[in-house]
Amino acid sequence: xxxxxxxxxxxxxxxxxxxxxxxxxxxxxxxxxxxxxxxxxxxxxxxxxxxxxxxxxxxxxxxxxxxxxxxxxxxxxxxxxxxxxxxxxxxxxxxxxxxxxxxxxxxxxxxxxxxxxxxxxxxxxxxxxxxxxxxxxxxx
Numbered sequence: 001x002x003x004x005x006x007x008x009x010x011x012x013x014x015x016x017x018x019x020x021x022x023x024x025x026x027x028x029x030x031x032x033x034x035x036x037x038x039x040x041x042x043x044x045x046x047x048x049x050x051x052x053x054x055x056x057x058x059x060x061x062x063x064x065x066x067x068x069x070x071x072x073x074x075x076x077x078x079x080x081x082x083x084x085x086x087x088x089x090x091x092x093x094x095x096x097x098x099x100x101x102x103x104x105x106x107x108x109x110x111x112x113x114x115x116x117x118x119x120x121x122x123x124x125x126x127x128x129x130x131x132x133x134x135x136x137x138x139x140x
Contacts, residue, residue: 003125003128003129004125004129005125005126005129006121006122006125006126010122011119011122011126014115014118014119014122015115015119017111017114017115017118018112018115018116018118018119020111020115021108021109021110021111021112021113021115022046022050022108022112024104024108024111025042025046025105025108025109025112026043026046028101028104028105028108029042029043032097032101034095034096034097038091038095041091042088042091042105045084045087045088045091045109046109046112048080048083048084048087049081049084049085049088049109049112049113050112050113050116051080052077052080052081052083052084053081053084053113053114053116053117054116054117054120055077055080056077056078056080056081057117057120057121058120058124059073059074059077060074061121061124088105088106088109092105092106
């Protein structure tokens, strides 16, 4: 299995996407006219979702690389990802928000999750290739 060192531009783009997603979600929460406990619910789901996405990506990557993974932990990772998405979906479905606001929270959540997975992958790929000669896809 070839592991390529991510380019600086790709690393920057992933970190930028993560910041945009998280900050967008948080700014949306700060400006929302919902009670503080509801804002806390959505903030907790964002944190839970980011952690579960990264944990699942790491577990799947470990498995692909031949490291031993406990099946219960892999299942827990999948359940956590599904729970985070489900809790956000149920919360937004029942929220008294405009449809555009609901869509904004979904898009910010998904952008943040995808970017968190990408940042974690970049960190791992960089760690694996730090001691080796850097290889970029364009060099082949």
